[in-house]
Amino acid sequence: MAQFIQFALTRAGMAIVTLLMVSLIVFSLMEMVPGNCAERYLAFKNTQGSQITVADIEAEEKRLGLDRPFLVRWGSWVGNVFFKGDFGDSCILRLNINQLLGDKFLLSLGICLTSLLFAYLIAIPVGIISAASKSAWLNGSLRFISYLGLAMPNFLLALMIMLFSTVMFGDSMTGLFSKEYRDAEWSFDRVKDFLSHAWLPVFILGWSATAFALQTVRALMLDETGKLYITAAKARGLFGRKLLWRYPARHALGPIINSLGFDLNRVFNELPIVAVILTLTEAGALLLESLARSNDQQLAGAIIFLLTASIVTLNFVTDIALAIIDPRVRKSVMGG
């Protein structure tokens, strides 16, 4: 038990270091954008008719604390994020970012995680069947379908489904909520409405994730089925499904759990594109908007940081889960 706690603590420490590093990367990126918050705010004022001088900009910079050195500003940003969970104000919209993001981020995360779950629910059984079967035809077509998932642009699939539903049902199925629930409080009806809309992005995001997951599962199973312990198990009279589930599937599970974090990363990559097509109103769309239209570096940085933080968290959780199901993992990290 003590060993396990020590393992968990080491992992948590490593996750926090990674997060700090990521925050530094994101923060430097935000700094690289030409112009800063003060200039942007005053430029806005300028369009409203008031005269702006250099002194005004400097005063504004002082007010926002932008005259401090880079590392100090990074420290205070990170401190606010870690201890208060506060990302500061958006430059352009002049609103607190937490308020702006609201539950949008959680919605996106939920959609992404669900599509990941969906992907593995399909990929694990299909991957195992494909690895176990000797049929070249089945394997070839499965491989083709899963690569098609990679090569076929997501948006094309989304467009097709939208068009189909518009023609067939007269509903374009865009957005995450119907009109009457968009700004409503969370209630049972709103949840129902959300679910009736959310399946489409989940399906589209899951489509390409499934392709990757299928590849991983199949490759891992193939690696395992070639090993000697399988031959030994066969010699003892095990065969068929029992053999597959008992030995190789269990061994393949570890690397699959390990790769979940990177799968989530991949789903996040698809999110903005799907958000554009389906006119979703969640974090992916907000990120796109903050970047494409207004160069709002504060908001963009916050969203990228949150996305990365959820990947790091997932990696941490999967590490712990692995250590629980596989004692070898615990030992290897302890230097045993």
Place this chain on the structure above:
Amino acid sequence: MLAFWGKKQDKAVDQKSKEAYFTASQSQLIWTRFKSNKTAMFAAYVLMFLVLIGLFAPFLSPYDPTIAGRDPDYQNGAPQIPKFCDENGCSVRPFLYTLERSRSIETNFRWVTTENREKRRHLQLFVEGWEYKLFGMKFNTHLFGADEGGIHIFGTDAAGKDIFSRTLHAINTSLAVGTLGVFISFVLALIIGGVSGYFGGVFDGVMQMITDAVRTVPSIPLFMALAAFVPDTWSAEMRFFFISIILGLIGWPTLARRVRTHLLVERNQDYVLAAQLSGASSSHVIRKHLLPSFTSYIIVDLVISFPYMVLSETALSFIGLGLKDPVNSLGVMLQNVTSADVLLNYQWYFIPVIFFITLVLAFVFVGDGLRDAADPYGGHK
């Protein structure tokens, strides 16, 4: 006697092939295994075809893909497929019909295009057209064209630009962006992975943490953040280079990890120790001994990472943060199909999508075949 002779010859051939097998270099082995994989070979041919199309795009395309080459009389025009036969008889040379534009009181004074099936226009080879540069020389000969007027085998877009020409040039651009991106990430990966794998220890640990941190940041959102820096005033070429550099900067961690793993295995081999004992410097050992030991694997990795570069480029351009419309890249072409209008009325806009899917699929299958071929344990299965 004859049978014995045959057996002996068989043995000789067997001996020879065995000898060839044992003396073959790594790349020869990989190539032999790759050739026996039919799917991968087919994909390789397709890929080669597409790359050649991309390289010779200006020669193959009858029109300038920019606004200069537009056909003002044929906007949003359907593909014109050359025919050999119709109700007026057959012809050896493929032909098109003449399009006539007219307006009168009957058409409510709107321009209406009609097809005159009596007037045939024949297809011609090696016609003179717009001037282009290939390998530093100027040409103006194109593979095909039609006499008197246009030939748009993939149709035209809203500005009257020839989609066939645009597609060919788009393949060229996307491949170029991918190549540049892969090259940059490759150099970075070699340096970072090489140094970290060779020295190992604490340095390696720190480098690995940094690499992992970069790897956890989702790349497309990060791309978007970087691409948003590009001022609108930048020219198409500047944008192009910037996007390639970004692709390269983000793509290195995976490759660097592979390089490091290879090096960690190789650096404990005896020949490295021998070189070090003979007084070779670190950089000499890395360059002369370690890198050649896995060059073939690195090439495989490069091919595998290529389609992801192309995909990232398309994703970026698709969102509108990458290359933009006057440039012909596959991402730009894909972005053009996203309106419902196109989906319902101008389906030929989708032809570039087919090329895109084929390109990515070909790359993935070739990469897969190479990976299987490079895996020393793959042959026994």
